[in-house]
Amino acid sequence: MVEPMIVAFLCTWCSYTGADIAGISRLKYPANLRAIRVPCSGRVSPELIMRTFDQGADGVLVLGCHIGECHYDTGNHRTAKRIPVLQTLLSFVGLERERLRLDWVSASEGERFARIVNEFTEVVRELGPCHWRRFDQTRSMAVDNTLAFGAKR
Amino acid sequence: MTISAEIQAKAAEWLTSGDVACVVGYERGTHGRTRPAFIYQGEDVARLIFDKTCTHNLTTYLPQLFNDGSLMKATHKLAPDASIAIITKPCDIRAINVLIGENQVSRERLKVIGVVCEGILDGAGKRAFVECEPIYTYQRRCRSCSERVPLVYDFLIGESVSPELVQEEENLRGIQDLTTSERAKYWLAQFDRCIRCYACRQVCPLCNCPACLYERDDSLWVGMGFGVDEKRTFHLGRAFHLAGRCVGCDECERVCPMGLPISLLNRRLAQEIETMFGYRPGIKPAFSPLTSILQQEQGIP
Numbered sequence: 001m002v003e004p005m006i007v008a009f010l011c012t013w014c015s016y017t018g019a020d021i022a023g024i025s026r027l028k029y030p031a032n033l034r035a036i037r038v039p040c041s042g043r044v045s046p047e048l049i050m051r052t053f054d055q056g057a058d059g060v061l062v063l064g065c066h067i068g069e070c071h072y073d074t075g076n077h078r079t080a081k082r083i084p085v086l087q088t089l090l091s092f093v094g095l096e097r098e099r100l101r102l103d104w105v106s107a108s109e110g111e112r113f114a115r116i117v118n119e120f121t122e123v124v125r126e127l128g129p130c131h132w133r134r135f136d137q138t139r140s141m142a143v144d145n146t147l148a149f150g151a152k153r
Numbered sequence: 154m155t156i157s158a159e160i161q162a163k164a165a166e167w168l169t170s171g172d173v174a175c176v177v178g179y180e181r182g183t184h185g186r187t188r189p190a191f192i193y194q195g196e197d198v199a200r201l202i203f204d205k206t207c208t209h210n211l212t213t214y215l216p217q218l219f220n221d222g223s224l225m226k227a228t229h230k231l232a233p234d235a236s237i238a239i240i241t242k243p244c245d246i247r248a249i250n251v252l253i254g255e256n257q258v259s260r261e262r263l264k265v266i267g268v269v270c271e272g273i274l275d276g277a278g279k280r281a282f283v284e285c286e287p288i289y290t291y292q293r294r295c296r297s298c299s300e301r302v303p304l305v306y307d308f309l310i311g312e313s314v315s316p317e318l319v320q321e322e323e324n325l326r327g328i329q330d331l332t333t334s335e336r337a338k339y340w341l342a343q344f345d346r347c348i349r350c351y352a353c354r355q356v357c358p359l360c361n362c363p364a365c366l367y368e369r370d371d372s373l374w375v376g377m378g379f380g381v382d383e384k385r386t387f388h389l390g391r392a393f394h395l396a397g398r399c400v401g402c403d404e405c406e407r408v409c410p411m412g413l414p415i416s417l418l419n420r421r422l423a424q425e426i427e428t429m430f431g432y433r434p435g436i437k438p439a440f441s442p443l444t445s446i447l448q449q450e451q452g453i454p
Binding site for chain 2: 046047048050051054067074077078080081082084085086088089090091092093094095096131132133
């Protein structure tokens with residue numbers, strides 16, 4: 001069984017500190033997590049998330065400050081609007097929407113951080129390996145128009 | 154008076170009085186097809202036409218005309234405060250509304266000739282239509298279009314029509330009914346055909362960034378390459394950038410030389426934006442709700 005690889009974008013003001021607190025409190029969370037420190041969850045553009053999946057991540061976790069607590073006032077408002085739309089888009093083109101998760105962890109919530117990472121890892125493990133990357137490796141696919149569903153052309 | 158004659162009369166009036174410096178409209182091109190036309194002198198207005206083959210969304214030219222004048226020949230440089238007139242269908246008017254909301258176009262310097270539209274024929278812009286051909290069908294976007302009268306105009310041509318609406322979402326639902334891996338397979342087969350000619354981006358009235366993120370060789374996480382993953386990121390990223398802005402003119406799909414069903418992505422996101430924010434782009438000049446901050450009633454994960 002291959003372990004899922006999970007990439008987490010952590011806001012440096014809240015969630016990254018929250019992850020620190022989880023470590024200091026000696027809470028257990030899975031080692032599948034690769035943390036990337038970003039200045040704000042609003043920094044995580046859809047291109048970054050798609051690139052992460054392209055590079056072989058099985059799940060992407062975006063963690064930011066609670067709404068109203070953003071260091072930049074409204075950075076996380078933008079994330080809160082973008083991520084659900086991106087989930088819809090990705091699920092429309094064939095990536096389970098559960099593989100991308102947005103949540104809020106404040107600087108003192110080490111316990112919440114560990115719980116979210118545990119939950120998310122279980123969800124991704126349940127889903128199995130991500131086929132997003134595997135399809136890419138057969139770079140030039142034969143044009144398959146049998147799946148055109150009466151679409152024109 | 155026919156629609157074309159009315160357009161010509163109004164364009165001549167505005168050009169000779171000096172109200173506008175340029176009229177953007179349609180003319181008859183080679184092989185009987187229609188093509189965009191730029192008219193600068195009153196005596197040239199006889200070239201202007203309008204019929205059911207005028208499929209182009211002329212609002213694509215507005216940001217360039219207003220912001221850098223890069224479309225202008227040296228002999229036709231516009232004064233910095235010159236006005237422009239444009240001939241538009243109801244669907245194109247929505248793009249004007251988005252452009253005004255995003256400060257790409259100034260309403261004061263724009264004169265809009267709105268045309269009541271019964272629909273545009275399928276295949277328009279690609280081939281000529283001759284009388285002896287049997288039956289023409291309307292384009293998909295026209296068959297399910299509920300706005301036949303322009304929302305904004307300075308001069309309106311035509312009377313309101315109320316054609317039968319066909320609610321066509323089968324293609325969309327056909328894909329949503331598939332399993333996840335079937336969807337991935339379908340879309341990869343589509344994106345694999347893309348040749349990255351950027352025709353979809355060039356023709357889009359709302360893709361007006363001066364430098365495109367997907368055509369930079371120094372960006373770190375999007376590529377210009379030909380791998381299917383990079384092509385997929387281009388199309389998904391473009392659809393995402395148009396979320397809450399796309400007015401559904403389907404020009405991207407019409408100009409695609411490889412026949413990618415690009416409009417499906419845009420329609421799916423438009424559907425999602427409407428359910429999430431209750432917002433339809435282009436009804437009034439406004440920013441996309443994706444770019445604003447949360448309102449209190451909106452759900453937070």
